[in-house]
Amino acid sequence: MRDDIDVLVHEVGTRDGLQAIDTIFSTEGKMAWIKREAEAGVPQIQVGSFVPPKLLPQMADSGEIVKQSIQIPGLTVSALAPNLKGAENGMAAGAHQIGVVMSVSEAHNMSNVRRTTQDSLDDFARIVEFRDTHPEYKDVCLSGGMATAFGCTISGAVPLPEVMRVAEGLLERGADRLSVADTVGYANPGQVKELFDELYRTVGSDIAIGAHFHDTRGLGLANAFAALEAGVRELDSSLGGLGGCPYAPGASGNIVTEDLVFMLESMGMRTGVDLDGLLEAREIMERQLKDEPVHGTFAKAGLPLGFKYASAA
Amino acid sequence: MRDDIDVLVHEVGTRDGLQAIDTIFSTEGKMAWIKREAEAGVPQIQVGSFVPPKLLPQMADSGEIVKQSIQIPGLTVSALAPNLKGAENGMAAGAHQIGVVMSVSEAHNMSNVRRTTQDSLDDFARIVEFRDTHPEYKDVCLSGGMATAFGCTISGAVPLPEVMRVAEGLLERGADRLSVADTVGYANPGQVKELFDELYRTVGSDIAIGAHFHDTRGLGLANAFAALEAGVRELDSSLGGLGGCPYAPGASGNIVTEDLVFMLESMGMRTGVDLDGLLEAREIMERQLKDEPVHGTFAKAGLPLGFKYASAA
Numbered sequence: 001m002r003d004d005i006d007v008l009v010h011e012v013g014t015r016d017g018l019q020a021i022d023t024i025f026s027t028e029g030k031m032a033w034i035k036r037e038a039e040a041g042v043p044q045i046q047v048g049s050f051v052p053p054k055l056l057p058q059m060a061d062s063g064e065i066v067k068q069s070i071q072i073p074g075l076t077v078s079a080l081a082p083n084l085k086g087a088e089n090g091m092a093a094g095a096h097q098i099g100v101v102m103s104v105s106e107a108h109n110m111s112n113v114r115r116t117t118q119d120s121l122d123d124f125a126r127i128v129e130f131r132d133t134h135p136e137y138k139d140v141c142l143s144g145g146m147a148t149a150f151g152c153t154i155s156g157a158v159p160l161p162e163v164m165r166v167a168e169g170l171l172e173r174g175a176d177r178l179s180v181a182d183t184v185g186y187a188n189p190g191q192v193k194e195l196f197d198e199l200y201r202t203v204g205s206d207i208a209i210g211a212h213f214h215d216t217r218g219l220g221l222a223n224a225f226a227a228l229e230a231g232v233r234e235l236d237s238s239l240g241g242l243g244g245c246p247y248a249p250g251a252s253g254n255i256v257t258e259d260l261v262f263m264l265e266s267m268g269m270r271t272g273v274d275l276d277g278l279l280e281a282r283e284i285m286e287r288q289l290k291d292e293p294v295h296g297t298f299a300k301a302g303l304p305l306g307f308k309y310a311s312a313a
Numbered sequence: 314m315r316d317d318i319d320v321l322v323h324e325v326g327t328r329d330g331l332q333a334i335d336t337i338f339s340t341e342g343k344m345a346w347i348k349r350e351a352e353a354g355v356p357q358i359q360v361g362s363f364v365p366p367k368l369l370p371q372m373a374d375s376g377e378i379v380k381q382s383i384q385i386p387g388l389t390v391s392a393l394a395p396n397l398k399g400a401e402n403g404m405a406a407g408a409h410q411i412g413v414v415m416s417v418s419e420a421h422n423m424s425n426v427r428r429t430t431q432d433s434l435d436d437f438a439r440i441v442e443f444r445d446t447h448p449e450y451k452d453v454c455l456s457g458g459m460a461t462a463f464g465c466t467i468s469g470a471v472p473l474p475e476v477m478r479v480a481e482g483l484l485e486r487g488a489d490r491l492s493v494a495d496t497v498g499y500a501n502p503g504q505v506k507e508l509f510d511e512l513y514r515t516v517g518s519d520i521a522i523g524a525h526f527h528d529t530r531g532l533g534l535a536n537a538f539a540a541l542e543a544g545v546r547e548l549d550s551s552l553g554g555l556g557g558c559p560y561a562p563g564a565s566g567n568i569v570t571e572d573l574v575f576m577l578e579s580m581g582m583r584t585g586v587d588l589d590g591l592l593e594a595r596e597i598m599e600r601q602l603k604d605e606p607v608h609g610t611f612a613k614a615g616l617p618l619g620f621k622y623a624s625a626a
Contacts, residue, residue: 156619186617188579189538217617218572218610219579222534225502229542252610259531266501266532297531297565304499304530306469 001208001233006269006310008043008234009261010210013285014065015046015080016254017242018058021292027061029288031068036284037239038069040277042257044076045069046099046236050086066093078143082113087127091137099179100124101145104166105152108183112147121169128174143177143210144170149195151186160195164202177208179236182223185216189226196230210234213255215241215295220255221263228269235260240282241295256296258282262303270310275303314521314546319582319623321356321547322574323523326598327378328359328393329567330555331371334605340374342601344381349597350552351382353590355570357389358382359412359549363399379406391456395426400440404450412492413437414458417479418465421496425460434482441487456490456523457483462508464499473508477515490521492549495536498529502539509543523547526568528554528608533568534576541582548573553595554608569609571595575616583623588616 001008014034018025025033034045047069048062062079069077078097081087090098102120103109109117124144131137149163167178180195192211199209211227211234213220224235237260243253261273279299286294314321327347331338338346347358360382361375375392382390391410394400403411415433416422422430437457444450462476480491493508505524512522524540524547526533537548550573556566574586592612599607 151617151619153618156617184617185614188576189535190580216610216614217575218569219534219576221531222538222576225535225538256531262530263501263532263535267503297529301498301529304464304469304497305466306464 002043002272004270004311005043005272006233007228007264007271009257009264009271009273010044010046010078010234010236011037011042011239011257012046012212012236012254013238013240013242013257015049015059016236017238019049019056020243020253021058021289023288023290023292024058025288027064030061030065033239033281033285033288034065034069035072036281037278038072038075040281041271041273042278043074043272044078044097046078046080049080049082050089051080051082063089063093066090066095070094070096081127083123084126084130088130091131091134091140095140097141097143097177098127099143099145100127101147101179101181102166103147103152103183104163105148105155105158107154108148108152111154117166121166121173124170124175125173132174141176142174143179144175145179145181145212146170147181147183149180150182150191151184153184160198163195164198167199167203171203171207177210178203179210179212181212182214183212185214187213187223188219189222192223192226193230196227196232200231205231208234210236212236215252215255220252221259224255224260225263239278239285240299242285242292252295256298258298259296262298265310266307268310272311315356315585317583317624318356318585319546320541320577320584322570322577322584322586323357323359323391323547323549324350324355324552324570325359325525325549325567326551326553326555326570328362328372329549330551332362332369333556333566334371334602336601336603336605337371338601340377343374343378346552346594346598346601347378347382348385349594350591351385351388353594354584354586355591356387356585357391357410359391359393362393362395363402364393364395376402376406379403379408383407383409394440396436397439397443401443404444404447404453408453410454410456410490411440412456412458413440414460414492414494415479416460416465416496417476418461418468418471420467421461421465424467430479434479434486437483437488438486445487454489455487456492457488458492458494458525459483460494460496462493463495463504464497466497473511476508477511480512480516484516484520490523491516492523492525494525495527496525498527500526500536501532502535505536505539506543509540509545513544518544521547523549525549528565528568533565534572537568537573538576552591552598553612555598555605565608569611571611572609575611578623579620581623585624
């Protein structure tokens, strides 16, 4: 991580948010959002997903979006890929980081991609092998994503040892980074601390670990704080909390980027992000929405009197 | 605290919520809300405020509300009082707990009640003396409330030593309990931990300490979790987050009772509260509103699959 920030805020609204809503943003519209948010100082943005356009038409221009985004100075560009084919396309477009997500819950993985987690781990190994046999991609960071790590809408509770098993499986197969996701908004802060404490004990503190929380039941930022307490220093979030949960109509999606940045900077943790710039990016995003709600309270309340950015302290 | 609960959830929407909105609830309407919420297991409800009706017409029936509420079996009935006169009226009505709030910030206290915090501390001493010289009120709990403990809209940051000074001042004058409030929604979880750690060091762990958070900038439940981590076991909240902040139009008020209860029970902390019952109380409250928004995400998302109450664990 850059030495001028303490926590890496990873914007995922341009992927997780956009794929969850009906409105399809134009390539220009996405780029206006990405550029303004990068300009505000957000260090990493997940700009797309290399899935078949038939499945997610919102993501059909991901190749073009990656190509344009990597021109933005200083921005780390990440993208999701569900399989080797997607990962190849993402690397070919020039993404700096490819996230490959599998569900810790067997039932969820089976329902989502019709594969066992073991099969998904083997797929991950093939992606690593592809990267390692193509010197032009040697700098691509391969992130192993663990969905439903805090619970599953099909099987309920997900035992901690299963999360550890998948984490170790990903690292054994060459993952450069882990991402732990509360895909369905089941996590609570006590559980979050317990999981990350156990994860650091299991895999050591050298590996970069990110956390991905949804605010489905209002605990998103409490969970983020709990993750920070456990030592996590990379957090996914979505501008205006764009997105949602298909199981909870009207419920919010990822934790809200601007609320998260406000929390971090208030706590003295440098993010490199300017909140005014973030609100401008939010407006650029919001203008392109049709009926989709945006979330978050910082945008309404603004900065407290006497607020100081952590980097200015 | 009762030995069948781990955290005391103190509903304040019937006071803090109702005094912040335009709609004036009828006495019957308030009682329908209070009864249903008490029936759902909420152990303590702040049912009113003994202020001049001219200032807060919403609270004009507080005497009657207290009289009816103390008939509800098992419910601890609290009320606010701004001064000795209000405290006398509250005790005469039969309130079990009287909260007397002053601002830690001199500028805020002066603006709010035109008194120095030293004068307000002396007022508190007179209320304690009144209680102590009236044997019929010997069981009334006098709670010393510290507003703007985490920051002030007039003077900005509030230094920690000033919070400790007021806390010690309240205890020296006989407060049975302390309540620490983020009146204007400035707190962040790092600050919350620091403040409560210092407060327990200063006043010891025997004294009951409550925390009162607003969700103005989205950090309400993160702050609540931080307070729990520091050892706080009494939390104020408002059903549906009713209320708001006059400085932040559209911003939410207190932390949301149902989201808080969900967080606590998920974390294995017994509240004694039934969430379905709470949602019914929310409906009773919501039906009486005109244009005021309610907040919270639990009401939309519901319980996760496989959820177990802490008391059932």
